[in-house]
Amino acid sequence: MTIAELQLALPEIFVLSMACVILLADLFISDERRGLTHTLAVVTLIFATILSLRLMMPSGETVYAFSESFVRDRFGDVLKVFSYLIFIGVFVYAKHYLRSFGLFKGEFYTLSLFALLGTMVLISAGSLLTIYLGLELLTLSSYALVALDRNSMQGSEAAMKYFVLGSLASGLMLFGMSFIFGATGSLALGELSTALSAGVGEDMLLSFGLVFIVLGIAFKLGAVPLHMWIPDVYHGAPLPITLFLSSVPKLAAVALAIRLLDNGMIALHSEWQGMLVVLAALSMILGNVVAIAQSNIKRMLAYSTIAHVGFILLGLLPATPEGYAAAMFYAIAYAIMSAGAFAVLILLSNNGVEAENLDDVKGLARRNPWHALMMLMIMFSLAGIPVFVGFFAKWQVIAAALSAGYTGLSIIAVVTAVIGAFYYLRVVKLMYFDEPDNPEPVTAPVDFRAVLTINGVAMLALGIFSGGLISLCVSSFV
Numbered sequence: 001m002t003i004a005e006l007q008l009a010l011p012e013i014f015v016l017s018m019a020c021v022i023l024l025a026d027l028f029i030s031d032e033r034r035g036l037t038h039t040l041a042v043v044t045l046i047f048a049t050i051l052s053l054r055l056m057m058p059s060g061e062t063v064y065a066f067s068e069s070f071v072r073d074r075f076g077d078v079l080k081v082f083s084y085l086i087f088i089g090v091f092v093y094a095k096h097y098l099r100s101f102g103l104f105k106g107e108f109y110t111l112s113l114f115a116l117l118g119t120m121v122l123i124s125a126g127s128l129l130t131i132y133l134g135l136e137l138l139t140l141s142s143y144a145l146v147a148l149d150r151n152s153m154q155g156s157e158a159a160m161k162y163f164v165l166g167s168l169a170s171g172l173m174l175f176g177m178s179f180i181f182g183a184t185g186s187l188a189l190g191e192l193s194t195a196l197s198a199g200v201g202e203d204m205l206l207s208f209g210l211v212f213i214v215l216g217i218a219f220k221l222g223a224v225p226l227h228m229w230i231p232d233v234y235h236g237a238p239l240p241i242t243l244f245l246s247s248v249p250k251l252a253a254v255a256l257a258i259r260l261l262d263n264g265m266i267a268l269h270s271e272w273q274g275m276l277v278v279l280a281a282l283s284m285i286l287g288n289v290v291a292i293a294q295s296n297i298k299r300m301l302a303y304s305t306i307a308h309v310g311f312i313l314l315g316l317l318p319a320t321p322e323g324y325a326a327a328m329f330y331a332i333a334y335a336i337m338s339a340g341a342f343a344v345l346i347l348l349s350n351n352g353v354e355a356e357n358l359d360d361v362k363g364l365a366r367r368n369p370w371h372a373l374m375m376l377m378i379m380f381s382l383a384g385i386p387v388f389v390g391f392f393a394k395w396q397v398i399a400a401a402l403s404a405g406y407t408g409l410s411i412i413a414v415v416t417a418v419i420g421a422f423y424y425l426r427v428v429k430l431m432y433f434d435e436p437d438n439p440e441p442v443t444a445p446v447d448f449r450a451v452l453t454i455n456g457v458a459m460l461a462l463g464i465f466s467g468g469l470i471s472l473c474v475s476s477f478v
Contacts, residue, residue, distance in 0.1 A: 005065035008072045011052045011080060012120050018044040019113035026106030034104050041109040042091055045116075049084040052077055059475040064126055068188040071126040075258070075328070075476035079123050079251050082332050086247050086339055087116055092451045093343040094240030096444060101352060103149055103238065111148075112244065115141035119248055123255040127187045128177045131259060135173070135220070138252055139166050142245060146237040158236025165219070165229045173216025179209030180265075189264035196267035210268055213260060214275045221253045221309045224282035234302035239354055242298060243342035246305055247335040250312075254331040257316055258324055269319045276317050281412055283310030288420040298356045300423055301341060304382065307420055308334050314413055315397035318404030321477035326396035329473045333381075333393040333462065340378040340455040347371060347444050347452070361427055363436025371442060371449075372431045374456030381459040383424035384417050389462035389469075396470065 006013065022044070026037050055077070057063065062073040090112070098104040118137030125131040143166065147159035183201030186192045195201065219226040234242045261272055287307025294300035308330070315327030348355035348364070355361070365372035381388035394417055401410045444452070462469055 001066065005070075007055075008063060008065045009070060009124075010055060011048055012117060012124070014051060015044065015048055015113060015117050015120065018047075019110055019117060022106070022113065023110045026110065029106070031104075034106070037106045037109050038091060038095055041113060042088055044113065045084045045088045045091070049081055052081050052084070056081075060478055064190075067127075068190055069125070069127040069130045071124050071259075071263075073476070076123045076255070078472055078476055079255055079328070079332075080120055082335070083116060083119050083123075083248050083251055086251075086335050087112065087244075089339050089343070089451050089455060090240065090244050090247065092447050093243060093339070093346050096448050097238070097240050097346045097349060100350065101149070101238070105148075108145070108148060108240070111141045111145050115145065115244070116248070119252040122252045122259075125255075125259050126189055126263075128181065128189070128192075128264075129187050131256065132170075132174060132177065134252075135256065136170065138249065139170065142166075142249065145241045145244065146233060148241060149238050152236075152238070154236045155238060158233045161236075162229055162233045169216050169219035169226070172212045172219070176209045176212025176214075176216060179205050179212065183209060189259060192264045193266060196265060206268065207271065210265065210271055211275070213265075214272055214279075217253070217257050217260065218279050220249070220256060221312065222306055223279040223309050223313060224286045224306060227283070227286075227306045227309075230305060231299045231302040234305075235296060235298050235356070239298075239342060239346050239349060243339055243346070246301070246338040246342060250305075250309075250331050250335050250338075254312060254316075254327055258327075261316065262319060262324065266319060273317055273319070276313050277406070277409060280310045280313035280317065281409060283307060283313065284413055284416040285310075288416045291420065291423050294423075295358055296356055297345065297358050297361065297427070300358070301338070304420070304423070305338065307416065308382075310416075311394060311397050311413060314401050314406070314409060317406060317409070318400055320400065320404060321474070323397075323400040323404065324477050325470070325473040326393075326400040328476065329470055330393040330397050332469070332473075333389045336455065336458060336462075337378055337381050337390060340374065340452065340459070341382065343448075343452050343455065344371060344375045344378070347442060347448070358427065358430060359437060362430050362434040363439070364431040364442065367436055367438075367440065368442040371444075371452065374452055375431060376428050377456045377459045379424040379427050381463070383421040385421070387463045388459050389466060390459070392463055392466040392470070 022040050057074050059074050115138050118134050122134030143163045146162050149155045183205040184195040222230045283306050287303050291300050291303035312327050312330050315323050345355045348360050381390035384390045384394045398410050398413050
């Protein structure tokens with residue numbers, strides 16, 4: 001380990017140090033001054049963003065450290081910066097809810113920062129060992145966050161389901177990694193790719209290893225048929241935790257898929273693309289169709305997540321720079337859209353009762369026209385309506401799939417996107433054309449309103465000026 005290697009991992013070291021500082025400082029902070037913990041956490045994310053932007057790698061340059069177990073490249077740096085920015089939104093949105101529901105505790109911030117650290121390690125993973133380390137750090141923190149409300153039976157049940165099923169998926173992935181290691185004798189992704197390209201390893205071992213690894217990735221993304229944990233966990237977890245689960249881990253899962261399937265096992269593309277075709281098609285169909293039948297808006301957004309995962313897989317399938325850039329663009333756009341949608345539900349939650357049914361958004365346009373407009377833009381974007389960023393995200397992945405010859409799957413994507421528009425537009429109809437059950441005006445703190453406004457307007461701005469973000473994603477793979 002050298003000083004130069006430590007400098008490459010400076011953002012990770014900074015976030016780890018600040019998470020420990022906040023953990024210790026929180027022990028001496030009274031409940032009345034808990035806002036200091038929140039401020040420290042947000043400041044940590046702002047400095048981490050500045051640090052990563054200053055150290056961002058030039059396009060096309062990749063540097064390895066710690067015996068090739070850690071990678072620094074443009075792809076990882078861009079994903080990390082968006083992870084920080086989305087986490088700032090999560091913290092600002094969550095503060096309003098945590099105060100209202102008596103959950104304003106330091107654990108939320110320290111666990112979230114450790115989850116962010118796991119995401120960063122996963123994004124920069126250069127070996128099977130680092131991938132597993134990052135994955136476990138992220139998921140163990142997530143299990144604890146889902147159980148944050150200890151008095152909630154629903155939350156405890158969701159945490160237990162998530163823990164049991166997540167452990168099973170981690171075991172599957174570890175099992176697959178052990179097969180791949182046994183076949184090639186290597187843990188570093190670069191060496192693994194070289195060995196597989198040279199034809200090293202028994203076909204049987206490689207096939208078993210690949211199947212288990214793809215199943216693990218499918219679970220982490222929430223793709224069908226390994227999707228059942230998503231509706232239950234989204235429904236049972238407190239809203240700020242659902243907001244977190246629906247956003248940042250999606251960026252980590254895309255990084256996991258690209259690091260493993262492209263950086264490590266691109267030589268087996270003909271094998272893993274068949275599995276991804278099935279996962280993508282099932283996810284888009286089942287996610288969009290089942291979401292229509294939901295009356296609980298948290299479950300509706302959960303099935304919507306499954307459908308969007310299908311689109312992300314569509315971008316990964318061709319194994320081309322254009323496809324990976326499209327999948328990355330989609331994941332970033334989806335994370336921002338999903339954060340905004342759950343933020344509006346947090347806004348509508350009050351007096352210890354979460355807004356979780358579709359009826360809860362009735363008449364929002366009369367109770368707060370500005371926030372209804374933000375929700376409208378988010379719903380239009382999720383539906384893929386033109387000029388909003390969601391449309392260009394769908395366009396990019398479908399174009400990448402078409403250019404690679406996946407015509408049938410592209411048709412399924414278009415048809416299911418049209419079906420999916422129904423349940424997003426239903427939310428808009430409820431907000432603008434139905435009378436509210438509760439006529440009281442909806443209000444929020446200044447910081448919440450400001451971030452939600454940025455979130456909503458970003459859907460339109462990133463759509464009209466989508467070229468900048470698309471170029472940034474493309475520059476990560478050239």
